[in-house]
Amino acid sequence: MTADSPGPTKAVVASAADEPAAHRPRDAARTRQLLLDSARRRFAHDGYSATTVRDIADDAGVNVALISRYFGSKEGLFEACLVSATEELKRVAGTVSGASKVPDAIVKQVLGAAPGELPNEVLMLLLRSSGDERAERMRVGLLRTFTERLASTAGWHADDPGGDDLMLRSQLVLALALGVTVLRATSGLEPLASATEEDLTGPMRDLVAALMPQVP
Missing domain, CATH: 1.10.10.60 (Homeodomain-like)
Known part of the structure; x- marks a missing residue:
């Protein structure tokens, strides 16, 4: 408390x-x-x-x-926020029909594409540590679930002996998305801060392809 x-x-x-x-x-x-x-x-x-x-x-x-x-x-309210963030990410993940759509989904999250939602809200919430042990387990678990879903689109399986490399690459993609989110929300760094979905999708696709060649 x-x-x-x-x-x-x-x-x-x-x-x-x-x-x-x-x-x-x-x-x-x-x-x-x-x-x-x-x-x-x-x-x-x-x-x-x-x-x-x-x-x-x-x-x-x-x-x-x-x-x-x-x-x-x-603390209970923070946990409820994490639950709602989980539901939002699941909703977005459910719209991704294939690995090729991963960069587009990431850009939508970076921009905060949900109607009426402040930009970057869901991803920024994932960066906020509460100091409450149960809430922290939820937050870290949400980050893990996000990267597992991302890795799965590129063929990752939990029982795959060689899956650690793909999981690491997926976590690097998440780190990239969070980094872009923080800079856009806090730095005013241009042209990144005012970049549109059209501006970001191409470069994001290139970066994701470099980290995860399995994603076309």
Whole structure:
């Protein structure tokens, strides 16, 4: 448990319980989603330690006590963000019909192609360590799953004695995607920062082909 999570969260739980029903959010699912969206943006772009539960609640426009109600704690909310990131990556992976589409899928993730989503949000979230052991296992597991899916498109199998080289190459491709994501989000380095999908797809295809010749 981090220093900033229990204070503001626990301090307002009692007040939320005493809040008149007329002032409580009527749509629990919508409120939960607002908190999740706000947390993903905050965690992705500000980092876990720099984000407080009050920041998240204020961005969502709801009572901070609702974080405890729906997620239990700041750590629980971070875990929920990782779960949503997993679902997003699975959705993208499901649209990849063959190895030749891998560079295109990576570029879409680097750009943050999901409607209404801030650029780089999912990949930036993968870089954020929470310090919570269970959340860290989830985060590292998500990175591992991502690279296994990538390696699988190039013919990798878990029981293949020679699979370590292909796994390493897949992890290097992931590192490339994360590096591009960080530079675009934080450096203002041009022309990378404002490069479009059309600008990035060709060079990304060349880089992926160099690292993973199995990907046409």
